[in-house]
């Protein structure tokens with residue numbers, strides 16, 4: 001059994017920052033990442049990020065990821081296990097994982113769960129045809145494997161992911177015939193929508209996909225306008241010729257390990273699914289188990305990094321590290337989160353977090 | 364249709380961020396076509412003259428002080444939303460320069476003609492590329508200056524990728 005002070009599960013922006021923060025106070029960290037490289041979603045993000053300078057705004061996602069990964073690699077307090085999937089969290093606080101082909105047991109004193117999120121799917125006739133992908137898969141093909149994934153794409157969903165992946169497709173020389181969105185308004189940042197509109201990609205709100213069709217693979221899709229009751233309006237059907245349909249209809253938190261650990265988990269719509277209830281320091285209802293990033297509610301890499309930092313500081317502080325500085329640094333991280341969430345775009349998150357607090361979490 | 368429905372700024376949206384004709388007559392000036400309160404502020408830090416500000420916090424929309432701005436264009440490649448443009452109506456009697464960010468390949472070369480696109484992506488004709496500035500190894504965003512007829516100075520905001528002649 002491997003003994004560690006702090007185990008960080010997941011090597012995305014939240015996990016990387018949790019590891020760095022815990023180590024900065026002097027704690028010893030093991031970070032497990034199921035992929036062969038850490039970085040999480042950042043690895044695929046070729047566009048420049050938002051936020052403020054404190055969250056490296058203006059740098060591209062993968063550059064931010066690289067910078068964090070290098071810092072972690074150079075940190076003598078942090079051990080990184082890649083290709084390591086954490087499988088279970090047991091009642092006695094033992095965590096099991098698959099590491100270098102073996103089933104390994106870990107006994108951490110504190111755990112930070114930063115497993116991120118999984119893509120949602122959409123049901124419609126023909127959605128099992130080859131040529132229908134989640135936006136994340138298309139991004140991986142394009143930006144990680146360097147494969148041109150399609151010729152003509154129909155993008156479903158005008159949140160940031162749908163808008164950004166359409167832009168990245170265009171950069172890879174792939175045409176997106178349209179971005180359709182069932183809601184009457186664009187959910188992602190309007191600067192992203194404007195950017196793809198002026199590149200000739202129409203964003204069409206109030207439309208849904210009725211079906212995908214094709215002989216053995218996607219050859220096209222039927223779309224239609226919908227009314228306030230989400231019913232297709234007869235006579236508005238359109239035939240869209242495309243070889244790929246890309247679904248960008250949202251993410252849901254990957255909370256399996258939180259459930260297993262016995263954390264109180266509640267469905268909170270504003271945070272995009274079932275999320276663990278936490279206090280202000282990101283500790284769950286199971287003492288010693290912390291969460292950070294998309295696993296505690298779908299948000300942004302900017303907030304995932306700050307949450308990671310907060311969870312890492314809190315976990316290390318609870319072990320007695322950083323007595324003089326921890327409280328102040330925790331306060332600074334909380335203030336940064338408040339700043340990021342202060343605007344209208346943060347309203348949904350603020351509402352979600354209020355519900356978390358009401359369900360018994362935040363002090 | 365409004366900006367929130369299709370991502371295309373309306374005349375009313377644009378009126379809020381457009382410098383006056385008097386200001387345009389004085390030389391190049393930047394226009395931040397960023398209308399939504401999002402948590403973002405690299406533009407503020409980017410401007411060496413301190414011409415871009417936000418009144419309360421990073422969720423504010425940026426305001427350009429047209430008197431401080433000299434149209435240098437530094438902010439264009441720094442904005443992650445690719446929402447900042449510089450327009451120079453003093454370029455010549457008939458032509459204005461539009462400077463915009465560009466992140467596609469191939470990148471046009473100075474002297475080539477490229478097909479100009481408006482904010483809806485419609486083709487507006489072929490115009491000469493006056494200048495191409497690389498954002499460098501890290502930033503990677505190019506800034507392109509396109510020579511367009513005066514009356515299209517505030518219409519054209521992009522070029523079609525490829526086919527340059």
Ligand SMILES: Cc1cc2nc3c(=O)[nH]c(=O)nc-3n(C[C@H](O)[C@H](O)[C@H](O)COP(=O)(O)OP(=O)(O)OC[C@H]3O[C@@H](n4cnc5c(N)ncnc54)[C@H](O)[C@@H]3O)c2cc1C
Nearest residue numbers: 010012013014034040041086115116293294300301302304
């Ligand atoms: C197309 C797209 C564009 C985006 N654009 C922006 C943007 O411009 N600005 C911004 O701020 N945010 C953006 N985001 C959001 C941002 O990427 C995420 O919010 C952020 O990555 C969340 O960080 P995380 O660390 O919580 O999760 P992730 O980045 O998802 O990382 C989780 C990690 O945990 C690992 N993992 C999961 N389960 C296990 C397990 N059992 N064992 C071991 N490892 C595990 C995963 O492999 C992964 O590496 C974008 C997202 C997408 C998809």
Ligand code: SF4
Nearest residue numbers: 410432433435436438
């Ligand atoms: S063009 Fe130059 S001076 Fe004007 S706002 Fe941008 S950086 Fe500042």
Ligand code: SF4
Nearest residue numbers: 397403405406442444
């Ligand atoms: S950097 Fe660009 S997207 Fe961000 S606030 Fe400034 S103008 Fe808007």
